[in-house]
Amino acid sequence: MISPPSNSDSGKAESEAFARLHPALQRWIWTQGWPSLRDIQERAIPAILDGDHDVIISAATAGGKTEAAILPILTRVVAAEAPGIRVMGVSPLKALINDQYRRLEEIGEAVGLPIHRWHGDVGQANKGRLLKKPAGLLLITPESLEAMFVRRGTLIRNLFAGLGFIVVDELHAFVGSERGRQLQTLLHRLELVLRRRVPRIGLSATLGDMGMAAEFLRPAGGAHVCQIVSSERGGEVRLQLRGYIDPKMRRDRSEEQMGPSAFREIVGHICENLRGRRNLIFINQKSAVEKYSDGLRTLCEARNVPNEFFPHHGSLSKGLREDVERMLKSGETPVSAVCTSTLELGIDIGDVETIAQVGSPPSVASMRQRLGRSGRRGEPAVLRIYIDEPEISSDTPVLDTLRLETFEAAAMVGLLVEGWCEPPIPSALHFSTLVQQSLSAIAQVGGAKAQDLWQGLCQSGPFQGIDDAMFAVFLRSLAANGLLVQSSEGILLLGEQGERLVNNYDFYSAFVTDEEYRIEHEGRPLGSIPINHALIPGQMLIFGGRRWTVQHVDEEQKRVSVVPARGGSPPRYFGGGAKVHDRVREEMFRLYVGHDVPAFLDSGAKKLFAQGRESFHELRLMERRIVQHGDDCHVFLWVGDRVLDTIGALLRQCNVTSAPCAACLLASGVDERGIIGHFEAILSESPQDPKVLAAAVKNKRREKHDGFLTEELLCSDYASRDLDVEGARRVLRCVLDGLSPIVGFRPCAIPP
DNA sequence: GACCTGCTGCGGGATG
Numbered sequence: 001m002i003s004p005p006s007n008s009d010s011g012k013a014e015s016e017a018f019a020r021l022h023p024a025l026q027r028w029i030w031t032q033g034w035p036s037l038r039d040i041q042e043r044a045i046p047a048i049l050d051g052d053h054d055v056i057i058s059a060a061t062a063g064g065k066t067e068a069a070i071l072p073i074l075t076r077v078v079a080a081e082a083p084g085i086r087v088m089g090v091s092p093l094k095a096l097i098n099d100q101y102r103r104l105e106e107i108g109e110a111v112g113l114p115i116h117r118w119h120g121d122v123g124q125a126n127k128g129r130l131l132k133k134p135a136g137l138l139l140i141t142p143e144s145l146e147a148m149f150v151r152r153g154t155l156i157r158n159l160f161a162g163l164g165f166i167v168v169d170e171l172h173a174f175v176g177s178e179r180g181r182q183l184q185t186l187l188h189r190l191e192l193v194l195r196r197r198v199p200r201i202g203l204s205a206t207l208g209d210m211g212m213a214a215e216f217l218r219p220a221g222g223a224h225v226c227q228i229v230s231s232e233r234g235g236e237v238r239l240q241l242r243g244y245i246d247p248k249m250r251r252d253r254s255e256e257q258m259g260p261s262a263f264r265e266i267v268g269h270i271c272e273n274l275r276g277r278r279n280l281i282f283i284n285q286k287s288a289v290e291k292y293s294d295g296l297r298t299l300c301e302a303r304n305v306p307n308e309f310f311p312h313h314g315s316l317s318k319g320l321r322e323d324v325e326r327m328l329k330s331g332e333t334p335v336s337a338v339c340t341s342t343l344e345l346g347i348d349i350g351d352v353e354t355i356a357q358v359g360s361p362p363s364v365a366s367m368r369q370r371l372g373r374s375g376r377r378g379e380p381a382v383l384r385i386y387i388d389e390p391e392i393s394s395d396t397p398v399l400d401t402l403r404l405e406t407f408e409a410a411a412m413v414g415l416l417v418e419g420w421c422e423p424p425i426p427s428a429l430h431f432s433t434l435v436q437q438s439l440s441a442i443a444q445v446g447g448a449k450a451q452d453l454w455q456g457l458c459q460s461g462p463f464q465g466i467d468d469a470m471f472a473v474f475l476r477s478l479a480a481n482g483l484l485v486q487s488s489e490g491i492l493l494l495g496e497q498g499e500r501l502v503n504n505y506d507f508y509s510a511f512v513t514d515e516e517y518r519i520e521h522e523g524r525p526l527g528s529i530p531i532n533h534a535l536i537p538g539q540m541l542i543f544g545g546r547r548w549t550v551q552h553v554d555e556e557q558k559r560v561s562v563v564p565a566r567g568g569s570p571p572r573y574f575g576g577g578a579k580v581h582d583r584v585r586e587e588m589f590r591l592y593v594g595h596d597v598p599a600f601l602d603s604g605a606k607k608l609f610a611q612g613r614e615s616f617h618e619l620r621l622m623e624r625r626i627v628q629h630g631d632d633c634h635v636f637l638w639v640g641d642r643v644l645d646t647i648g649a650l651l652r653q654c655n656v657t658s659a660p661c662a663a664c665l666l667a668s669g670v671d672e673r674g675i676i677g678h679f680e681a682i683l684s685e686s687p688q689d690p691k692v693l694a695a696a697v698k699n700k701r702r703e704k705h706d707g708f709l710t711e712e713l714l715c716s717d718y719a720s721r722d723l724d725v726e727g728a729r730r731v732l733r734c735v736l737d738g739l740s741p742i743v744g745f746r747p748c749a750i751p752p
Numbered sequence: 753g754a755c756c757t758g759c760t761g762c763g764g765g766a767t768g
Binding site for chain 2: 092093094119120124141142143144146147150151173177179284285286313314340341342344345346362366503504505506507508509510511513514578579641660
């Protein structure tokens with residue numbers, strides 16, 4: 001219990017943390033009417049007040065993380081006089097900064113510290129005021145901080161001379177990406193300028209791997225980061241997986257005559273159960289978001305009721321998106337947003353009743369984040385997942401009979417309940433971000449010695465996987481592209497191309513926006529699709545309602561030529577396009593061989609589950625890994641996409657074309673004996689160098705500045721990020737030894 | 753084979 005400061009004698013005894021806060025902050029807390037401090041606040045306050053530790057505060061959305069950090073930080077900052085900006089808060093979204101700004105203004109006022117915000121939508125006048133009189137707390141995006149280094153590099157030292165703390169909001173949104181690496185580098189460069197360490201406080205949703213988050217917050221020092229994980233138990237969660245069967249399309253009938261389709265049933269169920277409340281409906285693709293919001297609106301019109309369903313995704317105009325956000329936030333009328341991951345994190349949209357997820361979620365981490373958007377104020381969080389699978393007939397492809405999407409979604413829900421979620425890939429080199437940071441560091445001070453650059457960015461900074469020899473190759477690659485020149489004194493300066501790049505305002509972001517590739521068949525254009533991943537000849541894709549195999553990729557012209565895919569069992573895409581983790585596929589296998597039926601399945605999903613298990617046993621997948629189908633082989637590996645891609649690249653070295661398809665690898669033009677022979681040959685050699693293996697993959701350019709890298713560097717980068725040779729060899733060994741994908745699993749009799 | 757995020761400085765014209 002917290003007592004007002006005027007009679008704080010009784011309060012002190014009960015909350016030691018409260019008693020240690022600045023009196024003005026105690027008064028502020030009192031005016032908020034909080035009954036007590038939250039568990040994480042009680043623990044974070046002493047951790048931040050005592051010493052200069054880095055701290056991660058991890059709790060569910062709306063768990064009071066911001067206050068847990070800001071109250072002790074302000075207490076300390078106010079106690080010591082210092083010039084310039086005292087606290088810097090970095091946030092992944094402008095909208096979040098605006099939210100925080102409003103919330104913090106009053107607290108800042110209480111202790112006499114001004115709050116500033118700095119992002120692309122903040123006017124020059126406000127920015128000018130801060131530069132003239134730097135003080136208080138600054139809320140900023142990584143991109144704006146980058147711009148500050150490039151445009152005002154020499155001012156950084158004075159601006160941040162008295163900086164006491166750095167707060168990273170929504171830490172989980174940065175971990176593992178190039179934007180995250182950019183942020184790590186900027187924070188490190190700031191410390192290099194100040195010539196001292198500044199304590200970092202990370203605020204995060206509950207993470208799957210706290211050790212990795214700590215290592216992210218303080219590279220090479222994660223072990224010393226103080227971790228404060230909320231012990232408050234999450235509220236009640238209600239989960240349901242709903243299954244639907246889509247009848248086979250008949251070409252001779254129009255859609256109107258087709259009767260109920262899975263789409264119409266799902267739309268009907270959403271309309272009936274979600275209307276009248278505030279909900280978020282997550283759908284994995286923008287095009288599907290459009291399709292579903294159109295279907296829901298049409299249904300509302302047909303029933304003569306007001307439409308409450310509105311689309312929200314990244315390709316919609318800012319105005320339209322803000323209309324939907326405003327409706328959600330105001331809470332005046334019931335409204336549901338049909339959205340992609342745009343509403344997964346960020347702005348406070350008030351209390352949301354139900355989360356719907358159409359299709360298998362992209363990852364367990366993402367599902368958890370989405371679920372966290374509902375169930376505030378003691379109400380249970382509700383998640384309904386809708387899965388549709390095709391009707392089975394005599395010519396249904398083998399993979400469709402396994403009901404893979406149903407099993408994937410069920411596996412992910414199981415892992416969510418267990419508390420697991422995907423860790424990031426810690427080994428990724430991120431050369432593209434090193435290009436940006438090298439140029440930015442040079443622009444910051446006008447020029448730099450190669451040795452200093454390597455020490456600052458790699459040896460003491462976050463690019464620790466890059467040694468001095470590799471860095472020298474990297475610098476030569478930049479020089480060859482005109483980004484850098486070396487003066488007669490050996491100082492690196494921006495070259496003509498480098499100046500052009502740095503002076504373009506697109507330079508400040510570390511990530512790239514999708515570019516479109518033209519797709520053509522025999523020279524005739526079929527259309528264009530955005531591609532931001534490696535495209536390998538032989539890979540299959542669905543485009544314009546037809547199945548194709550990639551024949552040739554022209555990276556310069558941004559053209560992809562395709563030929564119609566051959567018969568057999570073509571892939572059926574499902575779920576997100578995200579890389580699925582080993583653990584999810586392993587859990588799927590466990591569900592196939594098990595006897596229990598998860599309690600969260602509805603009757604439709606139970607039926608799909610039973611069909612999938614039946615097909616699994618008919619194919620004898622419990623004891624065999626390879627199913628031959630005409631000229632093609634299905635190799636069931638039950639591993640994540642990183643290992644599947646690696647085995648695909650290994651097979652390509654043996655001149656075998658294959659494509660990853662959910663839990664299996666689809667190899668064409670080879671029989672079971674042939675595949676086994678290739679696996680044996682691969683294992684008989686010493687482990688392949690991942691960099692050599694990467695050379696077999698076409699179009700490895702994925703990140704923003706990959707175009708400036710040599711093939712050698714691109715291979716290192718690709719190998720670090722997308723290949724797992726050790727994992728691949730372990731799986732192939734299991735296949736040859738006839739071992740189960742699950743350690744300790746004993747094949748058992750097929751149930752009746 | 754998906755989705756999302758971010759952005760400077762300056763000049764010109766309108767407005768108070």
